[in-house]
Amino acid sequence: MSARHPEVPGDKTGTATSVVETAAAAVQKFGPINNMHQHLCAFHFYAHDMKRQVEAHHFCGHQNEEVRQCLIYDGPESDARLIGVEYIISEALFLTLPDKEKPLWHSHEYEVKSGLLFMPAMPGPIERQDLAKLAQTYGKAIHFWQVDRGDNLPLGLPQIMMALTRDGQLHDHLSKDVEKRFNVNFNEERENRAYMKGPEHGIHPLANGAGKGLQTVLREVDCKPQAAAAATPAGASATRVFV
Amino acid sequence: MASSDEKPGPMPGPEGSTPGKAMTTGQRILDKGAQIVQSLKPIKHISQHACTFAFYAHDLSRHIQTHHFLSRLNQDFLQCPVYDSDSSDARLIGIEYIISEWIFEALPAEEQKLWHSHAYEIESGLWINPGMAETIQKLELRNLAKTYGKFWCTWQVDRGDKLPLGAPALMVSPQAEIMGLVNPELIVKRDEKYRITSEDVIESRAGIEEPETISLHADHWRNTGKGFAIDVVQTEMKSGAPFP
Numbered sequence: 199m200s201a202r203h204p205e206v207p208g209d210k211t212g213t214a215t216s217v218v219e220t221a222a223a224a225v226q227k228f229g230p231i232n233n234m235h236q237h238l239c240a241f242h243f244y245a246h247d248m249k250r251q252v253e254a255h256h257f258c259g260h261q262n263e264e265v266r267q268c269l270i271y272d273g274p275e276s277d278a279r280l281i282g283v284e285y286i287i288s289e290a291l292f293l294t295l296p297d298k299e300k301p302l303w304h305s306h307e308y309e310v311k312s313g314l315l316f317m318p319a320m321p322g323p324i325e326r327q328d329l330a331k332l333a334q335t336y337g338k339a340i341h342f343w344q345v346d347r348g349d350n351l352p353l354g355l356p357q358i359m360m361a362l363t364r365d366g367q368l369h370d371h372l373s374k375d376v377e378k379r380f381n382v383n384f385n386e387e388r389e390n391r392a393y394m395k396g397p398e399h400g401i402h403p404l405a406n407g408a409g410k411g412l413q414t415v416l417r418e419v420d421c422k423p424q425a426a427a428a429a430t431p432a433g434a435s436a437t438r439v440f441v
Numbered sequence: 442m443a444s445s446d447e448k449p450g451p452m453p454g455p456e457g458s459t460p461g462k463a464m465t466t467g468q469r470i471l472d473k474g475a476q477i478v479q480s481l482k483p484i485k486h487i488s489q490h491a492c493t494f495a496f497y498a499h500d501l502s503r504h505i506q507t508h509h510f511l512s513r514l515n516q517d518f519l520q521c522p523v524y525d526s527d528s529s530d531a532r533l534i535g536i537e538y539i540i541s542e543w544i545f546e547a548l549p550a551e552e553q554k555l556w557h558s559h560a561y562e563i564e565s566g567l568w569i570n571p572g573m574a575e576t577i578q579k580l581e582l583r584n585l586a587k588t589y590g591k592f593w594c595t596w597q598v599d600r601g602d603k604l605p606l607g608a609p610a611l612m613v614s615p616q617a618e619i620m621g622l623v624n625p626e627l628i629v630k631r632d633e634k635y636r637i638t639s640e641d642v643i644e645s646r647a648g649i650e651e652p653e654t655i656s657l658h659a660d661h662w663r664n665t666g667k668g669f670a671i672d673v674v675q676t677e678m679k680s681g682a683p684f685p
Contacts, residue, residue, distance in 0.1 A: 206514050206515060206518050207517065207518070207544050207547075208514070208515035208516055208517030208518045208540075208541065208544065209515060209516040209517055210515060210516060211513055211515055211516050212516050214580050215513070215516060215580075215581060215584070217580070218489075218573075218577055218578075218580050218581045219488035219489055219513065219581075220488075221573065221577050222488055222489040222490065222570060222572075222573055222577075223488050223489075225572045225573060226489070226490040226570065226571060226572045226573065227490065227527050227571070227572065228487065228490060228510065228527075229526070229527050229528045229529040229530075229531060230508070230510070230522075230524045230526075230527070230528070230529060230530075230531035230533070231484060231487050231510050231522075232529060233529040233530075233531075234481065234484050235472035235473070235475050235476045235481075236472060236475040236476075236479065237475070237479045237480070237481055245678070246676050246678055246679065247678065247679040247680075248678055248679065248680035248681060248682065248684060249679055249680065249681055255483070257481060257483060257484050260464055260468065260472065261459050261461065261530065261532070262459065262461040262462060262463055262464055263461060263462040263463060263464050263465055263468055264460070264461030264462055265459055265460075265461045265604070267532070267533040269483070269484070269522050269533075271483045273483075274480070274482060274483070275482055275483070276482040276483060276485065276486040277486070277514060278482075278483045279514070279520070280483070280512065280520040280521075280522070280536060282536070283522075283533060283535075283536060283595055285533075285595075285596075285604070285605050287461070287604065288461065291460055291461060291604065294452050294453050294454070294460070295452065295604070295606070296449055296450025296451065296452065296606070297450070298442060298443060298449070298450055299443065299449055299450070299606050299607070301442060301675075302442075302443060302673065305685075317475065317479070318479060319478050319479050319480070320474070320475060320478055320479065321478075324471065324474055327467075327471055328468075328471050328475075331468075338605060340593075340595055340609055342536055342538070342591075342593055343538075351518075351538075351540070351544070351548075352538045352591060353548075353552055354552070355671065356593050356595075356608075356609040356671065358673060363684060363685040364682070364683065364684075364685070366682040366683070367680075367681075367682040367684070401685070405685075406684070406685040407675075407678070407685075408675075409684065409685055410675045410676070410677070410678060411675065411676040411677055411678030411679070412442065412673050412674070412675060412676065413673070413674055413675075413676045414608065414609075414671050414672070414673055414674075415671070415672045415673075415674055416669055416670075416671060417444075417669065417670045417671070417672055418667045418668070418669060419446060419499050419667065419668050419669065419670050420666065420667060420668070421500075421501050421620065421662050421666050421667065421668050
């Protein structure tokens with residue numbers, strides 16, 4: 199684990215539980231999980247507060263050539279906390295998004311070209327083949343667990359996250375820590391990636407929060423009107439299966 | 442800017458399917474290479490598949506079937522990516538966290554309102570572990586029946602969204618009252634796929650103990666008739682450097 203995070207509360211996993219989980223793993227279909235083929239390490243910050251930055255380990259699978267789905271963990275180990283999700287789409291698909299949606303997505307050009315986004319343990323030339331594609335994509339990242347503020351549980355509301363877009367944004371200590379732990383050199387990688395291009399049409403002005411901060415807010419709402427219609431005496435509905 | 446209870450604007454292309462070209466051979470080779478070289482430890486730690494149902498906290502009439510892939514951090518905490526099927530092309534629709542009763546009870550009331558109870562879902566056979574014998578499932582279900590979950594949905598596939606659009610939505614669990622009952626057609630379809638009979642499942646779960654009390658703050662809609670929606674709003678960003 200990179201930073202000091204408080205322990206998730208709870209007892210050590212019991213034997214009976216372990217038995218069940220071993221049995222499950224042997225017999226069950228894990229289709230979507232087996233589709234996750236790739237580990238990317240990058241940094242996110244909160245869309246309303248650039249100063250709060252998080253090391254984000256993405257475990258990604260392809261829906262197709264233009265759409266990836268990623269689980270985001272706070273580290274690469276088996277006990278890492280699942281802190282969020284990210285979806286990654288091609289520039290072509292991004293351009294088809296409704297304009298109101300575009301600000302929730304961030305560009306990847308800077309992260310890739312600066313070297314800050316990398317695939318741990320992958321040989322450079324192979325890694326760069328995929329990164330060249332990623333440099334032209336857009337991502338939508340949502341975090342549910344604010345480990346950077348010391349939360350030992352996923353408290354509060356989901357947070358829209360953004361990605362780095364220029365030099366000077368990332369906290370020095372975070373980049374040095376990652377370089378050390380993963381034995382990478384961001385400046386060297388930047389040179390290796392100089393040939394890569396960002397989106398064909400340039401970074402869309404509505405991406406990256408349209409240049410503004412984004413915050414999530416909770417709103418209480420009435421349960422749907424169908425509920426009022428459905429509140430008839432018990433047994434009146436013929437389709438009920440469970441009493 | 443975006444709200445979980447607001448339909449997003451239109452997108453081109455046929456309804457329902459995820460847009461995008463098919464995977465190229467080149468990409469498959471890259472992925473295979475990564476899979477061989479990278480350790481992917483957190484993914485390998487995922488140990489159980491469960492299939493159940495959930496409703497949107499802002500619209501209890503919208504029922505979805507969910508596929509949870511559970512990963513246990515300790516005896517009292519599970520973290521689960523949630524998909525819309527168990528196939529390799531399943532869409533990632535959200536994340537659910539599951540905690541034991543005693544951890545839930547220590548949460549502030551405002552936080553508890555975002556969580557839901559699991560007892561009914563398990564006793565009524567809605568929650569199943571496909572492929573696993575009921576006898577084995579039951580060992581775990583006794584514990585799960587007393588847990589609470591927090592489930593955020595990031596892709597509203599049931600309303601036809603081709604991509605994950607809008608604000609994340611809070612989800613809630615089925616409960617033993619009219620508004621909390623799952624559409625029986627969905628259950629029949631699910632049972633057919635996994636070749637189970639709900640009546641048999643319910644019978645085998647008869648011995649499972651309910652929690653003594655279910656917190657008044659969980660399942661917020663039951664006591665208040667109110668759900669929750671999430672809005673994403675523009676604000677000033679706190680920053681130490683120019684953006685974007």
